[in-house]
Amino acid sequence: MIRFKNVHKTFGAGDNQVCAAQGIDLEIPVGQLCGIMGPSGSGKSTLLHIAAGLVDADQGSVSIGARDVSRMTAEELTLMRRREVGVVFQFFNLLPYLDARENVELPLLLDAINTDERRNRATKALEMVGLLHRATHRPPQMSGGEMQRVAIARALVISPRLVLADEPTGNLDSAAGRQIISLLRDINDSTGVTMLVVTHDPVWAANCDRVVRLVDGLVSEDTYLKPRDSVDSETNGRPAVAETGGKNGRKAATALQ
């Protein structure tokens, strides 16, 4: 579970000041696939970066499970990314001289996990994204969709508690984008990993368990697209923040469009 409590973040100073978050409260239960939407500059990336420990919040707290991210040192945050949180970027950020398998193994390598286990886990992760047959190919020999799938495998290989994806389809054509979308959906279904995914694609958003809409650094809408009881028991009994909560997916998608 990840919880944002009254998170504030301001960039710059004086006239150049930009508020990327002005008091975000959000709680994502374990296993939820949560889409984040909102106009450009509304603070979506900032929110994800704060969750990943890449940006410090000015005020408020963020916790992942029982751990308070806002109190962790830079080193602890880095180790958290290494062991607990998988990050997927719009630009795939793969190392061009490593093949797919090596790119996927990278986080495991840092923790001196033995070779056999590393291989197994990388194989599993590649299998999950359907790229096992391209394990020895390097990024320059792959299509955008394939590269993003390798990046997803790299995020999954650590068996994360949380996957953060910032516009994973933003750099792909729509067909490839859709593939990624259904891949993330499937992975969430099969592994039950909590996911926070920024997207501009309403069709994809319709596949989420829940869609949070940010405007000017504030949550403006919070929509549950899946029956709440199918999610985690932890949130049971808590009132849904969203006006549109509980409606079925098709309808919500139409509304969002």
Next chain:
Amino acid sequence: MLRLFSLVSLRELRLKPGRTALMLGGIVVGVSMVSAIELLNREVVEQFRDSMENASGRAELQLVAPGTDSRLPDELAYDLANVSGVKTALPVIDASVPMADSASRLRLFATDFTNPRAEETYGVTIVGGGDPLEILADPGAALLPEQTARRLSLAVGDTVTVSGAIGRQQFRVAALLAGDGLLAATGEDFLVMDIMAAQRLLALDRLVDRVDIVPFEDASVADIKALLGEAVGHKAQVVTPYGRGNYFANAVSSFQVMVFSLSLLALLTGMFIVYSAVSASVVSRQRAIGTLRAVGVLRREIMLMFAAESVACGVVASTIGCLVGALLARLLSSQLSGAMGVIFQVRAEITASGLDAGVALKAIGLGTLCSLVAALLPAWKAASLHPLEALDDRPSGREALEGSQSRYFSLAAAVLVALVVACIIAEVKFRSIMLGNIASTAWFLAFILASVPAVSWLALRLRPALVHTFGLAGRMASESLARSSRRSAVAVAALALSLATTITFAGLFLSFERSIVGYVGTFMDGDFSVSSRHTRGGWLEEPIDSAILPRVETVPGVDRVETLRLVSGYQYGAARVGLLALSDGFFTVDHYGPWFVEGTASDALPAVRKGAAVLVSENFSRLHGVELGQQLLMNTAEGELDLPVVGIVVDYTSDQGAIVLASRLYAAQWRDPTVNRLHVYTSSSREPAAMRAALVHAVSDREDLKVLSLSSLLEYHSSHVRRAFALAGSLELLMLIVTFAGIVDVLASSVNDRRREFALLSVVGADSRLLTRSVMAESAVLISAGICLGIFGGAVSAWMWVEFHWTWLLGWILELHFPWQATARAALLAAVVATLATWGPARTATRVDTMEALRSD
């Protein structure tokens, strides 16, 4: 950690072979020079010691004249045989003589073979048996070691022609020495004869080079040494053969330190190249670093990865460097011998031996350390990159960072300059060679650091001019300069470094050459000079018997003949100074007056001419603390001589300074009738060519002599200075090659790394010509900054070397001559290299497909 290294670093290194080669190359050049110099220096010292010990046979003590070229009376040997504990005392002549018809020399060894102990002392064993005393009773007979005879293809009964003070002399090879004898075992090419024959050959009047003392087996060497010391008083010194080798080694030690410090400069350059290559690689690997950080690599691990890379490169490069160094030592050995010959007038036949483990380990350690140190700053920069910033290329906050660092760099440079000044003051005060080295190295570091604030400052100052000249392109250029002052500074520093090195070397060379040639041309200004064709490796010709003088004086057209005798290895205290004996004609106010630094020429010169006083050179006074009016105590073959110093003069004959005295005084006191040169002054009535022909004719029976006109003599000296600097020239060339490679890398990579920026600009309508022009405007600023800084740094460095280091390291006081030509040439070359290094990449970078560049990652 190691995994990250093997997975990421090794591939990065392989991916950019050019840059990797440069990183390796920087260290290879530095380490190879340091280890080559170390090997050579060691070899020099060992060679001196060996050759001293080897020819001493079983003698445990020696009597030597205080000095190397000065000799002692042979009667000492006969007096000392009675000192208790002394088994025998043998007079020895141990000199190097040129072979008449080749460039090679033989080591002339002669002792008193009538002494029955001579054979066993030196292990003289005749091949096929025979008594050396009988064989050498014939003054025309000599012995050669077997291997020497083989090398020269000589057999018993053949003749060897050598050149001595009295001219060419033939010796019959009367027998061969067995290879296992002590003398022969040294491997040197000896020519062994009786002492009388040797004295005749060298025109020595009852003089020998040393007396070897063999004590009784049960006698205490220390006791005998004390007894001998008492017996000989000041006439000679009692030394051990090993100590004598040390004396030579000490004499050249400051030269060795200087050469070593030049090699350290090379290592510094190498470090700088590594620094700039790692910096460039950090920039180009920014995204990869961001990715690693994003997936959970710690700052520390990034830092360690770069450290491991630089250590790995350092180890590989220094190992290669050691091997190259061993090779380089072999190539440079003749240059070093040449330089030492010219500077010290000693013949050091340096043959670099192979690499030994000690030198190799030291060099590998040093090289690796340098590589690590050079990589630390860029590695730290890489590690402290914010992952998002690294991924996004967002320039947030970067300018503020650079601004404050510019101040930091100025401060560091200022501290270093203060250190330089302090070191120079201390260098002068304590006559410390090491401090001079630190000063020289610190100065180079100082202006490398100063290049950062210099670029920021220039970017600001030049902005209006750039905008005025290049318009929009100029504005873009000045923006880019201001934004990346540190990256630009690396290019500026590389340029400045290469230029400053050139100027330092060239300045030193020019000052040395001009000072010496100027001195020779106006001081030793006879229209012709007559001297031996042979030298001991330096410029100074072998001494010739002054009996030749009347024959030259009587040639029609000759006005007067002046003589010059230079004993280059006279021992004064612990130093090896020059003893310059000049004939009367030199000591006139007209001739010598202009060279006086202190003292009144008109009062001083008559006293010197009479043999009642001496002059000392400026560097002698400075190095040995001898002042005007002071008494100077000298040991001579005839006893002690105590004369006042009546003048301090400019003189370039000896590095550690010279004592100038009258020829007559010298000949009498040192029992030396030889001279090195005759300076012939002619009346202007005869054609120079005819005059020379007449002189040549007058000495035609002496094939060992040469007659030079004044201009040829000057050229002769110039060519020797060139030889002395050939070594420095080779080192400089290597450094230039590496720094140029560094310049190319820095500039080319800085252009390449901006492809994205160019693409963005071209999206908003900047055409490729505009972009190229802006890059060229930027690089024009960098090139001029580098050249200005380099000329400034080099001029100061050359000045420091000439005014301070050269004096305290080597003893010479030179006039500073700024090497305009070499500077202009080097600046032009640097500018061309830098322009090409920018222009090529700029053209390709600005012409790339915009979309491709934007998408590239």
